[in-house]
Every structure is written in structure tokens, then in C-alpha cells.
Amino acid sequence: MDASVAPALVLKDVEAGYGEGPVLRDFNLTVAAGEVYALLGPNGAGKSTAARVACGLIPVRRGRATAGEGAPRRGRIGLAPQDCALFPALTPRENVAAVAALCGLPRSNRPAAVERALALTGCAPRADEPVHSLSGGWRRRANLSAALVGRPRLLIADEPTEGVDAAARVVLSSALRETVQAGAGCLLISHDEAFVSETADRIGVLAQGRLLAEGPPKALLRQAFGLARLLVVKLPRPASRLAASRFAQSGLAPSKDGLEWRLLCEDALGAAQRVSPEADAEGGEVAVRRPGLDDLVAHLSDASS
Numbered sequence: 001m002d003a004s005v006a007p008a009l010v011l012k013d014v015e016a017g018y019g020e021g022p023v024l025r026d027f028n029l030t031v032a033a034g035e036v037y038a039l040l041g042p043n044g045a046g047k048s049t050a051a052r053v054a055c056g057l058i059p060v061r062r063g064r065a066t067a068g069e070g071a072p073r074r075g076r077i078g079l080a081p082q083d084c085a086l087f088p089a090l091t092p093r094e095n096v097a098a099v100a101a102l103c104g105l106p107r108s109n110r111p112a113a114v115e116r117a118l119a120l121t122g123c124a125p126r127a128d129e130p131v132h133s134l135s136g137g138w139r140r141r142a143n144l145s146a147a148l149v150g151r152p153r154l155l156i157a158d159e160p161t162e163g164v165d166a167a168a169r170v171v172l173s174s175a176l177r178e179t180v181q182a183g184a185g186c187l188l189i190s191h192d193e194a195f196v197s198e199t200a201d202r203i204g205v206l207a208q209g210r211l212l213a214e215g216p217p218k219a220l221l222r223q224a225f226g227l228a229r230l231l232v233v234k235l236p237r238p239a240s241r242l243a244a245s246r247f248a249q250s251g252l253a254p255s256k257d258g259l260e261w262r263l264l265c266e267d268a269l270g271a272a273q274r275v276s277p278e279a280d281a282e283g284g285e286v287a288v289r290r291p292g293l294d295d296l297v298a299h300l301s302d303a304s305s
């Protein structure tokens with residue numbers, strides 16, 4: 001990343017919220033030009049609030065928010081909100097054209113800009129059907145096209161893959177990657193672990209309005225878990241007393257509903273062999289896997305609460 005290029009977003013010592021108690025306090029976040037930065041965290045952590053501060057939808061009570069500097073004033077931030085911001089009676093092409101006008105693009109440039117934005121998200125094949133008749137996945141593509149048409153310096157994509165199939169996810173990931181390769185910065189908010197792993201350069205893990213960790217996903221996973229693997233036993237019903245005591249003896253801890261027992265350790269395969277007889281007798285399934293981003297979020301937010 002080029003340090004001489006201004007960041008796409010800087011939130012510095014920000015305090016912001018809705019009622020009396022702030023949601024974000026002393027909150028710092030920088031999204032560089034050329035990177036996709038994903039904010040992860042449990043429900044209510046403050047991710048959408050940070051996005052709203054970034055695009056000026058809620059004011060900063062303290063600190064400073066600077067977004068999209070270096071772009072024309074009206075098109076500098078592109079927002080693809082979680083609840084698609086589209087006119088349902090209009091087609092994707094008409095919606096994207098309307099946003100192009102709102103962004104202040106010169107009239108003569110608009111048709112090419114609209115085609116480009118529709119092509120980036122693969123929306124062109126359904127671009128002339130009314131939005132209300134499109135499936136959720138096509139609406140998501142149109143929603144992202146509308147955010148991209150003004151060539152924003154900062155793109156904010158809030159849950160862009162909600163209700164989207166695997167093929168569309170690949171296209172949307174490429175659209176975000178191409179956008180940042182062209183020089184924008186992207187703030188991505190997503191609960192979609194696979195999408196974030198494929199798309200983000202850096203992630204920030206947020207809980208209760210505080211950033212708990214940030215960095216490249218692989219580095220954070222390595223730092224949190226090292227060589228440990230996760231043993232997961234899934235049960236159709238809570239374990240019998242005998243099985244529960246055997247799982248506990250082997251170091252596994254139950255979920256709140258008692259349907260899942262877990263252990264994070266370097267010898268997860270050995271532990272799996274030890275608990276397999278009880279798991280089989282209970283009709284359960286045993287799996288060993290590498291911890292992923294969802295595990296990282298749970299691990300960091302549990303440790304901070």
C-alpha cells in the first residue's frame with residue numbers, strides 16, 4: 001500500500017451513538033486506498049454504527065471522521081446498505097442511472113458509467129427488469145452497482161452477500177477487489193466468513209464498540225490459535241450424564257444449548273479418538289478443523305467480556 005496516498009477513511013478517537021451512552025468510544029479505524037477492510041463482530045457490536053459514521057449518516061460527538069478525500073464531493077462515498085436502497089418499480093439500469101445523476105456525473109458520461117457499474121457486479125443480464133421482480137441475489141448486485149457508479153474513493157458494503165448464491169458471491173468478491181485495485185478503499189461489513197476470507201486484506205474485530213484486534217486474516221488466526229485445531233462434537237440432543245462427564249474429562253466444553261462440545265488444542269485428532277465412542281453412542285458427529293474467522297470473533301469477544 002502506498003503511504004503517500006491519502007487513506008480512504010480515517011476515524012480518529014471517535015465517539016458516536018444514538019441515545020445517551022455512546023456505541024463507539026475512542027474508536028480508531030483507517031481504511032487505506034487499495035484495500036478491503038472487513039469489520040467483524042457479534043450482533044450489536046457497532047459495525048453498522050461505524051459505517052454510518054463513515055458516511056456521515058450519524059454525527060461524530062467527539063473525534064474526527066474523514067472519508068473519501070480526493071474524490072469529487074458528491075460521489076466520494078458509495079454506500080451499499082444492508083437494506084437495499086433501490087426504487088422497486090425501476091429497473092437496475094434506471095436505479096443506477098438515477099444514482100449517477102445524484103453523484104453529479106456529467107450527463108454525457110453517465111451511460112458508460114452505468115454500463116461499467118452493471119458489468120462489475122454481473123448485473124447486466126437482469127438490468128432491464130423491475131427490481132421488485134428480482135430475487136434477493138440480483139437485488140444485491142444492483143445495490144452494489146448503484147454504490148459503484150460514482151467511482152467512490154470509499155465504498156461501504158454492508159452485508160453484500162446476504163441471500164446471495166455461491167456464483168454471485170464470487171462475482172461480488174471480484175467487484176470489490178477490482179474496485180480497490182482501481183484505487184478506492186472498501187469498508188466491508190459481513191457475517192459471511194468465507195466471503196471475508198476471500199475478499200478482505202485486513203479485518204477488524206469489534207465488540208461492544210471497541211476494536212479488539214486488527215490485521216490480515218491469516219496473521220490474526222495464527223496469532224490467536226497457533227497450530228491448534230478445533231474438535232467439535234455435534235449431538236442430536238444434550239449428552240447423557242456419562243457422555244457429558246467423558247467429554248468434560250477430555251477437556252471439551254459444552255455450548256449453552258448442550259448440543260455442541262468443543263476443544264481447541266494441538267492434539268485435537270488424539271482427543272477426537274478418545275471421545276469418539278461416546279459421541280457415536282449418542283448419535284453425534286465428530287469433526288476436527290482449523291479455527292476460522294467466526295471462531296476468532298467468538299474467541300476475542302469471549303475474552304473481552
Ligand SMILES: Nc1ncnc2c1ncn2[C@@H]1O[C@H](COP(=O)(O)OP(=O)(O)OP(=O)(O)O)[C@@H](O)[C@H]1O
Nearest residue numbers: 018019023041042043044045046047048049050191
Ligand atoms: N437507530 C438506532 N437507534 C438506537 N440504537 C441503535 C440504532 N441502531 C443501532 N442501535 C444500537 O447500537 C448498538 C450497535 O448496533 P449496530 O447496528 O451498530 O451493531 P452491528 O454490529 O452492526 O450489529 P449486527 O451484526 O446485528 O448488524 C446496538 O446496541 C443497537 O441496539
